[in-house]
Amino acid sequence: MxxxxxxxxxxxxxxxxxxxxxxxxxxxxxxxxxxxxxxxxxxxxxxxxxxxxxxxxxxxxxxxxxxxxxxxxxxxxxxxxxxxxxxxxxxxxxxxxxxxxxxxxxxxxxxxxxxxxxxxxxxxxxxxxxxxxxxxxxxxxxxxxxxxxxxxxxxxxxxxxxxxxxxxxxxxxxxxxxxxxxxxxxxxGMLRLELTAQAEPAQSGCRVETIEGGTVINGVPARAQAWIRGCTGQEIETLFRQLPEGIQGECSEEAGCCCVTLQGQSAHASKPELGKNALTALLELLVKLNLPAQQHAMLLALHRAFPYGDTDGSALGIACRDDKSGGLTQVLSLLTYKAGTLTAAVDLRYPLCGHGEEISARIRESLQSGGISTRVQMHHPPxxxxxxxxxxxxxxxxxxxxxxxxxxxxxxxxxxxxxxxxxxxxxxxxxxxxxxxxxxxxxxxxxxxxxxxxxxxxxxxxxxxxxxxxxxx
Incomplete structure (x- = not known):
């Protein structure tokens, strides 16, 4: 037969x-x-x-x-x-x-x-x-x-x-x-980290009241928003001229508060280079404002660890690759900041040559300057x-x-x-x-x-x- x-x-x-x-x-x-x-x-x-x-x-x-x-x-x-x-x-x-x-x-x-x-x-x-x-x-x-x-x-x-x-x-x-x-x-290997921090907003001057970015942990966030007090829409729109290519910005003013919305492009966390991360672009914009010291330090630490366009962990010093499985990828995929409390999430995929414990330790060290704590939410070795x-x-x-x-x-x-x-x-x-x-x-x-x-x-x-x-x- x-x-x-x-x-x-x-x-x-x-x-x-x-x-x-x-x-x-x-x-x-x-x-x-x-x-x-x-x-x-x-x-x-x-x-x-x-x-x-x-x-x-x-x-x-x-x-x-x-x-x-x-x-x-x-x-x-x-x-x-x-x-x-x-x-x-x-x-x-x-x-x-x-x-x-x-x-x-x-x-x-x-x-x-x-x-x-x-x-x-x-x-x-x-x-x-x-x-x-x-x-x-x-x-x-x-x-x-x-x-x-x-x-x-x-x-x-x-x-x-x-x-x-x-x-x-x-x-x-x-x-x-x-x-x-x-x-x-x-x-x-799959590694997911939860980030937390406290940075009480000031009562005067330029300060961020809330941030919202991302919808799922395993995707590049296509949209991110921030509500900012103490600055004008004109100041924000001036910063829009420095937005990365592929990121669109919109600003509206209401009751003395500027609502900033950035739009990028989603992609799966395993291929973040195909997306445009609106959340990391928003951090790049926010750190250019004259924010309160504690709030600025927190956002700056995040920005330096996850700068816009960095999808392989180079800024953190964790980039690695091998011929069999390719290179490491990372995405700052979720972030919420409200009433002085920040929570965020990072999705990393690392090759056979990588070590999850070393990667998480390096990220933890890099974020300490901003008062940000890290917790391993999930870890599956390659x-x-x-x-x-x-x-x-x-x-x-x-x-x-x-x-x-x-x-x-x-x-x-x-x-x-x-x-x-x-x-x-x-x-x-x-x-x-x-x-x-x-x-x-x-x-x-x-x-x-x-x-x-x-x-x-x-x-x-x-x-x-x-x-x-x-x-x-």
């Missing part, structure tokens, strides 16, 4: 059933909510997990729910040597959709299915489920077990995996279709699975043979679902050159890509755990 042809034919025959299954899953708004008894991440993720496990059971797979947060479905009764790790939770719908985000819609002009979770990660989870079903119904012999793992908290820190691993042991091989093809084997491992090489071979495209390993600044799993890699689900609006409005997946993900996932299962000789796959 030509397994590749048989699988491709199977998925084409079950095309509508796969779409219908994805539609039912997208219809559940599995966004994290308030914890309830038996529902650690709220009602939505819990309902989604129940639905998915019911579907797995209906297909004849043995299922289990662990710690009310993760489910599993086993292909066979053999000890699992491979886990395919997917997640059923999604990010909030957000704004800008041209349709109901929780109704799967097919558009013939694009050949795409639109809905929250279509690519991240319900579509790939459906593909993995049908991959196991295809192997079973085509009677493809397997020498080892395969387990589908379905989590419910990937979007908010993967605490589901922490709970699951307290009760169960991961199989020796794990891949997640929650990244990019061909294979992601290196993920930079993740690497050797490219020459049989596991990775098999996945690369599967991709190359099934797509006819060159296969190579990728290193990323973001984190996938396997970041803290030794030996884990991401295998899919986004193909090179595709734009699926992951986390954005009108998130989608091509129908043909959905079928191809199922094919690649099934071939990986067979190559890694099956009895068929390599040339038959």
């Amino acid at each position: 030509d397994i590749s042809v048989a699988l491709r034919t199977y998925f084409q025959a079950h095309r509508q059933e796969m779409i219908d299954t994805l539609a039912a899953w997208v219809a559940v708004p599995s966004v994290r909510g308030e914890a309830q008894p038996g529902m650690p991440f709220g009602e939505g993720p819990a309902r989604m997990l129940t639905l998915a496990l019911e579907q797995c059971t209906a297909f004849g797979f043995s299922t289990e729910q662990v710690a009310d947060c993760m489910g599993s479905a086993d292909l066979n009764q053999l000890p699992p040597a491979l886990a395919v790790l997917c997640h059923l939770d999604v990010v909030p719908a957000g704004e800008g959709w041209t349709q109901d985000p929780f109704t799967l819609v097919y558009r013939q002009d694009t050949g795409r299915l639109y809905g929250r979770g279509a690519i991240d990660n319900k579509g790939p989870a459906v593909a993995a489920l049908f991959a196991m079903r295809a192997i079973r119904e085509l009677d493809i012999p397997m020498r080892q077990g395969v387990r589908l793992l379905l989590g419910t908290d990937e979007e908010n820190g993967s605490s589901d995996l922490v709970l699951y691993r307290k009760h169960r042991t991961m199989p020796p091989m794990v891949f997640t279709p929650d990244g990019d093809y061909p294979v992601i084997n290196i993920e930079k 993740h690497e699975t050797p490219e020459d491992s049989p596991f990775v090489q098999t996945l690369l071979n599967v991709y190359q043979r099934a797509t006819g495209q060159p296969a190579h390993c990728l290193a990323i600044g973001g984190g996938t679902y396997v970041h803290d799993i030794p030996g884990g890699v991401a295998f899919g689900a986004e193909f090179p050159g595709e734009e699926n609006q992951m986390h954005g409005a009108d998130e989608s997946i091509r129908v043909e890509s959905l079928l191809k993900i199922a094919e690649l996932t099934a071939l990986a299962m067979v190559r890694l755990c099956g009895e068929e000789p390599e040339e038959a796959v």
Whole structure:
């Protein structure tokens, strides 16, 4: 039997059933909510997990729910040597959709299915489920077990995996279709810091009353505002002439207070060089004002540590890079100053050659002059699975043979679902050159890509755990 042809034919025959299954899953708004008894991440993720496990059971797979947060479905009764790790939770719908985000819609002009979770990660989870079903119904012999793992908290820190691993042991091989093809084997270290300080505003003279900048910790802030007393709009607009290229300024006056708004451009924290940081541009403007000494020292320390345009940590002396994983990136992404209290957040991604403890220590030292304290909010060291491992090489071979495209390993600044799993890699689900609006409005997946993900996932299962000789796959 030509397994590749048989699988491709199977998925084409079950095309509508796969779409219908994805539609039912997208219809559940599995966004994290308030914890309830038996529902650690709220009602939505819990309902989604129940639905998915019911579907797995209906297909004849043995299922289990662990710690009310993760489910599993086993292909066979053999000890699992491979886990395919997917997640059923999604990010909030957000704004800008041209349709109901929780109704799967097919558009013939694009050949795409639109809905929250279509690519991240319900579509790939459906593909993995049908991959196991295809192997079973085509009677493809397997020498080892395969387990589908379905989590419910990937979007908010993967605490589901922490709970699951307290009760169960991961199989020796794990891949997640929650990244990019061909294979992601290196993920930079992730370090997030919380900054705090006190600087009471004066009662007279030029002083900053409030600052607001950024909306998410893992993004370049596109907008930042400050409310300033004791100076005129004309003074502020004079400083607008010195704004960095790509930053737009607006100033309005009301009741003796100037409201300064800067507009830049957002970007993901793993690629901050693609953005225009409105918050660091605002700091550059504010330190040019004749502010009270304590307030000025605080803002100046921040400005010197995170000057506009510095995305690699050069100003802090933490810049580093290596050939495998690239260079360090850093973003001052959130800042609020009100009633004399400042809170801010920094997102850093550092390469294999970096050391998170040294980086955080250097930042702490640099900010002390401004009375700013730092606290490590999150730290995940870099993740690497050797490219020459049989596991990775098999996945690369599967991709190359099934797509006819060159296969190579990728290193990323973001984190996938396997970041803290030794030996884990991401295998899919986004193909090179595709734009699926992951986390954005009108998130989608091509129908043909959905079928191809199922094919690649099934071939990986067979190559890694099956009895068929390599040339038959």
